[in-house]
Amino acid sequence: ANIMGRVFMHPELDDPFKSAEAILDACPLKEQADAIVFDFHAEATSEKQCFGHFVDGRASFVVGTHTHVPTADAQILNGGTAYMSDAGMCGDYDSSLGMEKEEPLNRFISKMPKGRFEAASGPATICGVGVEISDVTGLAEKIAPLRLGPRLAETIPDFWR
Structure with a gap:
């Protein structure tokens, strides 16, 4: 699902937390979905981080977009959700x-x-993120950034080799 943040963007948009709750209620992880991925399109990293914690353990992966710069915070949150504030642009x-x-x-x-x-x-430089998700739990097991191209330090997730 693509969810839009509101901080420094469009405050008139639907509440992203309520929207996510409706999605998770309608399609619970490991009941109606093998994996749940949220693209959180937002300006503020604080809003992105809070969203990740909000869905932690109920979604497989949250990746932030919009700021066009890859962040160095790829991690698996305490509940098992993979998280990265911004994958960066291609x-x-x-x-x-x-x-x-x-x-x-x-x-x-x-x-x-x-x-x-x-x-x-x-x-062009291609930026993104690799995530490995458990077939059993639907939660993340591994996460790592991906960068290929001439301008940024290249990195490929070890688990893709």
Whole structure:
């Protein structure tokens, strides 16, 4: 399920915690689902972390998205849910959030737009996360970041080799 956070984003959106509770009630882990994965699309890492703790033991994996930068907090929470605050983006990291950096930089300096944001077209780095989930419990057994490409230190989950 994709859940949207509200802090620094859209406070008018549905409560992400109530939305998750409805999903978990309708489709409980190991009763109606072999695995439950939440993509928590949010700005604030505090909201992402609290969401991970909220569903801990009831979901297989929570991965944060939206901030475009991979975090170094891949872990298995106490209840068995894999968690990472942000998987990072797939794209050109010689950019501003995947956009050619000149126009965003101009807007920070001059506070005035000169043109449109254009997608950066340099070599892409792929960022993500690998998770191994137990067939018995539906909870996480392993989690590790994935990064492939020219800009960031490459890493591949050991359990994928």
